[in-house]
Amino acid sequence: MVTFGERLRNARNLKGITLDKMAEDLQTTKATLSRYENNLREPKADFVKKIAEYLNINIDYLLGSSDNVVFDKNKYIKNTTSATMKLLKKLIDDGTIKRSEDVTNVQLNQLLDMLKKDVEELLKDEYKK
Incomplete structure (x- = not known):
């Protein structure tokens, strides 16, 4: 047992x-x-x-x-503070981003890389069921 x-x-x-x-x-x-x-x-x-x-x-x-x-994927998404969201919050809090037009291509690429990592995490969790 x-x-x-x-x-x-x-x-x-x-x-x-x-x-x-x-x-x-x-x-x-x-x-x-x-x-x-x-x-x-x-x-x-x-x-x-x-x-x-x-x-x-x-x-x-x-x-x-x-x-x-x-593993409930939807609940995981809802309760997870992703790296992408953390970076966005930091950029907004420190005044780097005040409007969506303020986001640079470099920042967009960073966010895209982090988003890919978040997708990999979700997919990895999906296969652990």
Whole structure:
């Protein structure tokens, strides 16, 4: 029987997320997550839900009720702050872009490269279903 900890580690690894990154994003410690993955502690129900939402997986998978790790592409897109959006926000916040006409060809090429990386990430996640 596959344990909660094994399922958590499997899902985290499928997403390519480190314990450090996950701990930071979920506002907990690496040690706490490690204890969950090694079945030394069990998280409370609300934290299990938070983990499932963070990893964008079916909570039933984590709880052992299902063997299907379901990545919802639309939810992933909605909840992900892409590199492209981060760059656009930075350029707008620092005053580089005030109108769409202010975007230079160099910036457009940078955005295009970042957009391609975002597409690659989505496609990679799509094949992990």
